Amino acid sequence: DAKTTQPPSMDCAEGRAANLPCNHSTISGNEYVYWYRQIHSQGPQYIIHGLKNNETNEMASLIITEDRKSSTLILPHATLRDTAVYYCIVRVRAAGNKLTFGGGTRVLVKP
């Protein structure tokens, strides 16, 4: 799986949009971009995934650049409960492909 690079930490104001960047310059054509988050001491929570088109669900939006070398996860209105470590993972959707977690971005939402 391609390697991803994320900033180690970022702060966000409550009520504002949080934009979390991820670089995956070596991504290949059949690799999807997945985002998970881990709130302190809990299990990782799936957020969203995409291949090349932008995606939106009830939790977030995922913007993937045209060359697919980077993406941005957008939390439209951050709340204190969004404080967590966010992981950007590139994964081939092959049979049983495991998830490879990097260091993620530690997001702190401040009041």
Next chain:
Amino acid sequence: NAGVMQNPRHLVRRRGQEARLRCSPMKGHSHVYWYRQLPEEGLKFMVYLQKENIIDESGMPKERFSAEFPKEGPSILRIQQVVRGDSAAYFCASSLGTEETQYFGPGTRLLVL
């Protein structure tokens, strides 16, 4: 639809004892993955199972660790003769199919005294 369930949530063992961690996948899911998170570290893949089969155990330590997913009942991660270095959070994930999204359980926190 209940999510992935893991029990116990917390487990304390003394060195040399056995630890059994259970994972019940989401309803309809027949693919189970186990991950380990050591203190202050990231999650690391351990093993991937389908019903009655181990598909990928590339992340499993060579000794003392085993996993199963029987035809009936939960998946079991078994650690024999635990050592202090086994203290970690163990997470189970399940998916509907081989290419589908993995959903995680709340984890089992193992403490070895």
